[in-house]
Amino acid sequence: MNKDSKIYVAGHTGLVGSALTLTLKEKGYHNLILRTMQELDLTDQKAVDRFFAEQKPEYVLIAAAKVGGIVANNTLRADFIYVNLMIQSNMIHAAWKHGVKKLLFLGSTCIYPKNAPQPLKEDYLLTSELEFTNEPYAIAKIAGLKMCESFNLQYKTNFIAVMPTNLYGHGDNYNLEASHVLPALLRKFHLGKCLEDGNFEAVRKDLNRYPVEKIDGSSGKDSIVGILAGYGVRLNDQGKAEVGIWGTGSPLREFMNSKDMAEACVFIMENVDVKDIASIHTAGKNDPGYHPPHFLNIGTGEEISIKDLAYKIKALTGFSGEVVFDSSKPDGTMRKTTDTTALKGLGYKHRISLDQGVRRTYEEYLKYR
Secondary structure, eight states, X not given: OOXXXXXXXXXXXXXXXXXXHHHHHHTTOOXXXXXXXXXXXXXXXXXXXXXHHHHOOSEEEEOOOOOOOHHHHHHOHHHHHHHHHHHHHHHHHHHXXXXXXXXXXXXXXXXXXXXXXXXXXXXXXXXXXXXXXXXXXXXXXXXXXXXXXXXXXXXXXXXEEEEEOEEESTTOOXXXXXXXXXXHHHHHHHHHHHHHTTOHHHHHHHHHHSOBTTBOTTSOHHHHHHHHHHTTEEEOTTSOEEEEEESOSOOEEOEEEHHHHHHHHHHHHHHOOHXXXXXXXXXXXXXXXXXXXXXXXESOSOOEEHHHHHHHHHHHHTOOSEEEEETTSOOOOSEEXXXXXXXXXXXXXXXXXXXXXXXXXXXXXXXXX
């Protein structure tokens, strides 16, 4: 890519897209094409095709997606598979049709089987069944990466799929109805600390910024207390604050700061082609029938239990109440850590530690209180 190349970042307002946009600008790319959902409906095939015909982007990064945590994935199953299939199918086809030089499709490590060996290697894709709670989203993302691969094989395109691990950071989603585990924990412990301190004004300010089920800071105190209790932030019978968390806390998860992820993606756009990915995956393989993956894991390769993460965030926020794990709720996949050998072999390694990243994220969160 050149600094004046026309680059379309789809989904630029979300966690992933905003990090990509910021990183591209920091590196001097100034000819970015950006559209909000209101300006361009990516589920509308005709609208997407018209946009590509008119704007003629040279490079495309697909960060647009319907995303959420375990609750949203398990309850909005039809929405997750339909919306994501439509977005990526429309965009990948239009990119081929209108001669895009290079495309980066962002998926998720939830594509891997529920009981795949650890750490997760790209070769483990489609080797057994998926985790049921996020199966629709995973199937959509598998379809996206296979679309990229299929267009590469049939039309010799340069469409690369990357599968980031769990992300957090600037621009994260703190909506308790649909957020991922790390931002949800940050917010819940922050609100727990506010209740613990008797600082209900801070609770109201928080809800004004991020309403929960239409309950905001202007709602009555009983309504606010009731809605927060439904998400595990409450005062117990002794009047002590506690934070409830789904599951046992035993699953192991890997977390990557969105800035690191964006740096990796831009590195790939600048330095890596599909042939390079195929070559590094094929290295050391003696099977002449081996078909190398056309995608890469993006992650840290480091893991932490949900329980340890919860107590880390508890300490960071200064919350001194009780943490209650609800074992009647699903844990999801018990372990999900990426093997980043291929990405490191191509020249990229993450830089931001979990402690550094979580602290920066919480400090940013507090700025908006």
